Amino acid sequence: MLRSIMRAIRVHKFGGPEVLQVETAQIPRPEANEVLVKVKAAGVNPVDTYVRQGSYGPKEFPYIPGADAAGVVEAVGNGVTNVQVGDRVFCNGASGSYCEFIVAKAVKVFRLPERLSFSQGAALPVPYFTALRALTYKAHAQPGETVLVHGASGGVGIAACQIASGLKMHVVGTASTDEGAKLVKDNGASAVLNHKDPNHAENLKKATNGKGFDVILEMLANVNLATDMDIVAERGRIVVIGSRGKIEIDPRAIMQKESLCTAVALMKSTDQEWQEMGATVLQGIEAGWINPIVDEEYPLDKAGEAHKAVIDHGSGSKGKIVIVI
Known part of the structure; x- marks a missing residue:
């Protein structure tokens, strides 16, 4: 018989990391075409x-933060055929x-291959599916x-x-x-530039001998x-993945090159796209070119510290922040 109560972080109002409090909550039950997962890492x-601060859409209180998890299938609803009770999985x-x-x-x-830990599995959904969507569906x-x-x-x-890199593109990364x-280079980049260098913009131009980048994945659009x-190259594509504010731009900059500036929002993916992206991610794991890097792990009662870390580390981060349950 399934338990009815679980430990959870619940948020009752917008605010700083201090609003992340451990409480008890009802264990959700899977309906048709849904899966209940016992979480090992989030x-x-x-x-x-951004959601916690109230700057990313409305929210009903109280709520449990987060969407990415890895663990073990506890129960399945009617119509579920892709996983079964006891499977190691990662999910959104x-x-x-x-x-x-x-x-x-x-x-x-999706089933979590044995070679990956639960923490690595929890690092997969939003980061890898967002990156894949930005590269293939948008750019x-x-x-x-x-x-x-x-x-x-x-x-x-x-x-x-x-x-x-796994899809045979030439990658240039930035880090501070x-x-x-070193981490960026070890994970597929042929060159890495320090964006704190006073000559950063000029260094970026030199990286392509003045041709420009075919694709730019932008994590901080309000700055960059x-x-x-x-x-960006002529007819190049800029994909905005993250931004923390507004910026003033000159549209002529993209008009002159017929370049494209677009954006990615993983939540807009269709069910079919989730399945397609999942197949590609699993293919990459099997082939060895997808290998999640976990920076730090925090226990559930330190969720506030995890939130501080994911923002404070910024461009100095070294992989994924994970909560272990």
């Missing part, structure tokens, strides 16, 4: 902090992941093209480097520390977007 994403769920149990749509639940990047990954040492950045630069428009 991924912490920057968007979780709707009921919150900073807790002991999460419910997810079956199309967003339509092709083998042989040159891709610039801003903030390449973070969770999405490392994912983008691994995927772009020697340790971060104007520069991106200057260094």
Whole structure:
């Protein structure tokens, strides 16, 4: 018989990391085409902090933060055929992941290969599916093209480097520390530039001998977007993945090159796209070019510290922040 109560982080009001409190909550129950997963690790994403602060859409209180998780299938609803009770899985769920149990749509639940830990599994959904969606669905990047990954040492950045390299693209990353630069290079980038260098914009131009980047994955558009428009190649594509504010741009910068500036929002993916992306991610894991890097692990009662880390580390991060349950 399933338990009815679990430990969970619940948020009752918008605010700082201190609003993340451990409480008890009802264990959700899977309905048709849903899966109940006993969470072993939960991924912490920057968007979780934006939601907590109240700067990313409305929210009903109380709520359990997070969406990414890895664990073991506890129960399945009617119609679920892709996984069964006892399977190791990773998922993107709707009921919150900073807790002991999460419910997810079956199309967003994937078997976790044995070679990956649960923490690595929790690092997969938002970072890897976002990077893959940005590269393939939005930028339509092709083998042989040159891709610039801003903030390449973070969770999405490392994912983008691994995927772009695995799909035979030429990758240039940015990082702000020697340790971060080594990590980026070890994960597929042929060159890494320090964005704190006073000559950073000029260094970016030199990286392509003035041709410009075919694809730019932008993690901090409010800082970099104007520069991106200057260094993108003719008919190049800029994909905005993250931004923490507004920026003023000159549209002529993209008009003159017929370049494209678009954006990615993983939540807009269709069920079919989730399945397609999942197949590619699993293929990359099997082939060895997808290998999640976990920076730090925090226990559930230190979720507030995990939120501080995911923002404070910024471009100095070295992989994914994870909560272990």
